[in-house]
Amino acid sequence: MKFSPSRLLTVLAVATGIAALPQSFNVTHHARSVTFTYEDSGVPAGYKDYPTTFVIHGYLFHSGTFRKLTPLADDYGLRLVYINRRGYQGSTPYNSTEVNTLQGATSLTDRTAFMNTEGVLLALAVDGLTQLLKLPSKGGVSVLGWSLGTNFALAFMASMDSDMNSAAKTRLQNSVRSVIILDPPNSALGIADPPGSYHPATDPTIPGTEKNFIFFRWLSGYFKHGNLSTRNFAVLEQVNPDPQRAATLDRMTGLDLIAISEVADGPRVEGAFAAPFWLDTLADLVNRSIFDPDLRAHWPKIEQNWILYGDSTNWNVIWPVWKMQERTEAMKKPRLGFELLKGANHFVSAGVSPFLGIGRSNTSICILQAMWDQPKLLMQRVAKIQGAR
Ligand SMILES: *[C@@H]1O[C@H](CO)[C@@H](O)[C@H](O)[C@H]1NC(C)=O
Ligand SMILES: *[C@@H]1O[C@H](CO)[C@@H](O)[C@H](O)[C@H]1NC(C)=O
Ligand SMILES: *[C@@H]1O[C@H](CO)[C@@H](O)[C@H](O)[C@H]1NC(C)=O
Ligand SMILES: *[C@@H]1O[C@H](CO)[C@@H](O)[C@H](O)[C@H]1NC(C)=O
Numbered sequence: 001m002k003f004s005p006s007r008l009l010t011v012l013a014v015a016t017g018i019a020a021l022p023q024s025f026n027v028t029h030h031a032r033s034v035t036f037t038y039e040d041s042g043v044p045a046g047y048k049d050y051p052t053t054f055v056i057h058g059y060l061f062h063s064g065t066f067r068k069l070t071p072l073a074d075d076y077g078l079r080l081v082y083i084n085r086r087g088y089q090g091s092t093p094y095n096s097t098e099v100n101t102l103q104g105a106t107s108l109t110d111r112t113a114f115m116n117t118e119g120v121l122l123a124l125a126v127d128g129l130t131q132l133l134k135l136p137s138k139g140g141v142s143v144l145g146w147s148l149g150t151n152f153a154l155a156f157m158a159s160m161d162s163d164m165n166s167a168a169k170t171r172l173q174n175s176v177r178s179v180i181i182l183d184p185p186n187s188a189l190g191i192a193d194p195p196g197s198y199h200p201a202t203d204p205t206i207p208g209t210e211k212n213f214i215f216f217r218w219l220s221g222y223f224k225h226g227n228l229s230t231r232n233f234a235v236l237e238q239v240n241p242d243p244q245r246a247a248t249l250d251r252m253t254g255l256d257l258i259a260i261s262e263v264a265d266g267p268r269v270e271g272a273f274a275a276p277f278w279l280d281t282l283a284d285l286v287n288r289s290i291f292d293p294d295l296r297a298h299w300p301k302i303e304q305n306w307i308l309y310g311d312s313t314n315w316n317v318i319w320p321v322w323k324m325q326e327r328t329e330a331m332k333k334p335r336l337g338f339e340l341l342k343g344a345n346h347f348v349s350a351g352v353s354p355f356l357g358i359g360r361s362n363t364s365i366c367i368l369q370a371m372w373d374q375p376k377l378l379m380q381r382v383a384k385i386q387g388a389r
């Protein structure tokens with residue numbers, strides 16, 4: 001058996017008790033079979049008709065990022081199933097055609113088809129796992145996408161308007177109650193950077209050797225913004241995290257990092273999602289999946305979708321969420337709710353791990369604070385949305 005570095009780390013994580021080996025599940029679409037691996041919190045003790053949330057992780061961090069929610073599943077009467085996206089933790093990697101599309105070597109039509117296919121594959125996984133795990137239909141299911149997972153949660157919504165297997169469609173229509181987006185960056189919503197915005201990756205005053213470190217500090221920082229109710233771009237602190245609140249990076253152990261990081265090279269191509277050539281495709285996906293009433297009509301059990309975001313997160317989450325709020329307020333029946341998570345940021349912490357960088361490209365480590373430092377806060381909100389206890 002060949003041990004890739006990621007496999008080795010998973011085995012190490014399992015052996016030291018900090019992780020469970022993910023299970024795998026296959027889906028088939030157009031005669032093509034794709035494997036997804038997943039982790040499951042199990043039936044919440046003492047509950048029969050509990051709701052379930054399928055969780056879709058972000059960039060470079062796999063399902064393990066959410067493991068801190070698992071011990072809370074019983075308290076909140078909510079089951080959690082963390083799905084590893086393509087290329088993470090043994091889920092089927094993108095093939096060469098798909099990598100080309102992701103990296104922009106093809107057309108807008110191809111990119112749209114790519115997202116549609118990913119949406120169908122995820123929808124088939126949600127449907128298949130709902131049956132396999134015998135999730136109670138009374139409780140229903142929701143799908144939550146964090147950060148780059150936004151793209152995939154939206155694609156999941158759009159899958160209803162595709163040539164997906166019709167029996168699966170009907171089952172999903174009966175089971176899905178909500179799609180929840182957690183801390184979406186502007187690029188994932190197809191919104192270009194506004195003029196005058198700051199990003200450490202393009203800051204010429206940061207020396208090359210410091211770039212990674214400062215970038216991840218920024219990404220993992222807690223920002224002290226001004227009055228967010230003004231929705232004024234100028235009140236957002238773009239550059240400097242609050243020095244009073246230490247990034248989780250500084251408090252995490254090496255084992256913590258190993259338990260959540262994907263070290264396989266495959267998923268790195270997803271960095272391209274932040275490139276300008278993806279904006280149109282993703283803006284169109286937002287238009288269809290969130291704002292198109294015809295698509296919504298295909299999801300009869302979804303009363304409302306949600307966007308959750310932290311009040312201490314990066315400007316490039318808060319600002320696009322305001323844009324989404326403006327659009328929502330202009331609609332008669334928007335059926336999109338917003339919740340501000342107090343004290344939460346996007347990534348609590350991130351950094352280059354000495355454990356994972358050996359002999360390979362540098363691996364960046366990011367942790368979502370809402371999951372990592374305040375798992376209860378996130379759990380309360382998600383459980384409330386789904387009508388759990
Ligand atoms: C999924 O498909 C792969 C590849 O065809 C196969 O090796 C694996 O056993 C299948 N897994 C399950 C759970 O059926
Ligand atoms: C990759 O998968 C796509 C389906 O998404 C398929 O159309 C294509 O032929 C595959 N390419 C290769 C090189 O296997
Ligand atoms: C914040 O801004 C809102 C909207 O402009 C305003 O109504 C409110 O009074 C402000 N709050 C504070 C504490 O300044
Ligand atoms: C999305 O919808 C908005 C509002 O209707 C429109 O201005 C924009 O051009 C649309 N974007 C795409 C890519 O279709």
Ligand SMILES: *[C@@H]1O[C@H](CO)[C@@H](O)[C@H](O)[C@H]1NC(C)=O
Nearest residue numbers: 208209210211212360361362
């Ligand atoms: C890793 O990062 C360091 C510091 O930024 C850089 O000097 C080095 O070249 C990087 N290594 C690789 C393989 O990218």
